Amino acid sequence: MLKLLGAMLILLAFTLFGFYQAHQFARRPKQIAELIRSIQRLETEITYGFTPLPQALLKVAEACPPPVGALFRNAAEALAKDGCRSVQQIWQEAIHNQWQHTSMKKGEQDIIRQLGFTLGLSDSTDQVKHLRLAIQQLQGEMDGAQEDRKRYESMWRSLGLLMGALLVILMY
Amino acid sequence: MNVDVNAIFQIAGIGIIIAMIHTVLKQMGKEDMAHWVTVIGFVVVLFMVVNLLDSLFKEIKTIFLFQ
């Protein structure tokens, strides 16, 4: 009886792992889309609102769902609070802390880190150029993510189950 | 006796699952991963069969008084 229970547990664990991976793949394009929307919002804040960076980031963070929003909020708070570190350092740190909560990969991380180098350090036309560039690159990443998702999502789901079954049989 | 029956089911199960994993991975385009899985599965099963074969030959040696 215990053996059966153990087998069931293992099977459950592996299927859940499979579903989690599948979920990650499913969420990735969505989160990149959110990232793009929030950068566009930041762009409007900068070009029309001329709002300083900390407030602009805060506004963007509010209008963005949690995992990605946390990145902006984290940066905004750090910017507002401490006065002796430059935007890049704070931006890199925010990315570093928040990235594991999101399901996005290295590609987007580099793009956003690149954006951090010039954020708030030049006039609005230059800012817009950088932001537009970032958005374009993210667009490319999103298409890639979409494709990955189609392929890997179902794979991971079934793979999880099979792995579980295999292990159960092996140990039986 | 029943231990062997289990083993037979085990081998059959492994075979089936390995086959399914192989097909899934192949669909996803991860050919090499699929082959790897198959080889590993095969090795595991082979290991079991070899064990049994070894015991078989030992038995025959003792029975037919091979010295």
Next chain:
Amino acid sequence: MHSLLQLFSVPLRQILSTLSSEIQRQVQEIRVRERRPLEVGWGVHYSFVSAAGGLCDNPVQAYVPSREDCSILLENLTQHSLYSFEEELRRGYITIDGGHRVGLAGRTVLEQGKVKLLKDVASFNIRIAREHQGTGNKVLPYLMDDLSRSVHHTLVVSPPQQGKTTLIRDLARLISSGPAVPGAERLERGYKVGIVDERSEVAACVRGIPRFNLGPRTDVLDACPKAEGMMMMIRSMSPEVLIVDEVGRPEDAAAIREALHAGIRVIATAHGSDMDDLRKRPVLQDLIEENVFSRIVVLHGRLGAGTLEGVYNARGERLSPALGSREAAAPHLHGAGESVSLRKRPGGFTAGSAPLDWTGNAAFGRSKAEGESERC
């Protein structure tokens, strides 16, 4: 000074906090220049800040701010967003909380010959603003126009940096607060005051909110050219008293005449050392001929910045007692340019009597015996 320290990067902050508190109280200007010695100025004196802390005269020992210090300082000034301060960068200075003005210099980016933006800002001139309340009390009585129980049209004249702006800021506060405030008892009531602050120095507005106490009934048009500003102010805020800093261009004079005919009292300031100096200046010349300004206040810096030389009426007759007469202590306006050498004992500087502060008695509860001239 303390609120300013937050702006600097950590090394700069440490160096500046090593200055003695007395110096910190009197410092007026901090000059941060990339890869050049850090300089601190007060009054007409200046000295460098040594790397080991404290003052030093030899630039070689002085602390040299790095590129990192300057970029962090710029970021803090612009709240990490240069783009939202484009206008200020184009003008060349940023006004920050506390009314301090930070002048910027660096490489300019031109567009059709006009300055579009300031890039690579390499030198900062942080002018610390000190609010001297009470500078207007002595002058206001002379400006009273008793028949209309309001204020005369006034022109404040003084060489640069001798306390003109401080005086009109305080006049604005008194006029706007009315009898409720000591020193303005003779006013019938608080008047609506409009200030056109082209260089955002009188009110030092940050995002439109004046940093100095200018009284309850004051409106400020920040960073707006004087001529248009006066017209806008008259139309939008219908002030009873209009205060303008540093008139000098023909269109200013036209705007002033416009305001006069609208029945609005005008208080303006102009560069100049004394009355005849004014008569030589083209624009102000005809203003004076037309007896536009019924009161002219002349300040100069001989006895320390902001010393009131005299108040004259339109025809040039002196209304205030002559300077130097013993019984009326020389009202001594100590404005931004108060010059007392720090390292020599202050008492030793002025001829005989210790410079009294503006209100003629111990300033702010500090006993005169100390002879400490107050310019907090």
Next chain:
Amino acid sequence: MEIVQIVGLGLIATILVLIVKEQKPMFAFLLTAFTGITIFLFLIGKITSVIQVLEDLALKANINLIFLKTILKIIGIAYIAEFGAQIVRDAGQESIASKIELAGKILIMVMAIPIVSVIIETVVKLLPA
């Protein structure tokens, strides 16, 4: 009644083999080998008792034990060869199967020579001079 078990086992094994064959023939082959071995291991007990009886008879009939040993060896070889050949043939390697059978035959021949020689001697003795 063991026969029912064996047949049941065999049937199940064949079904499983069929399932696995079209996906992964390798596993099918392993499965057949495995089943073959298990069935044989199952019979070991029976065979040992039969051989025991044979040995007693040989002792009673005071036949030289060596002959019995060689015969048993020959049976052993025959069986293993047969077992291997069948499995290989099942896997489709006809040629290897025949090679194994050939090897089996030769080895048996080698074992059988002393016995044949003795038989021939006895026959010759029986023949009238």
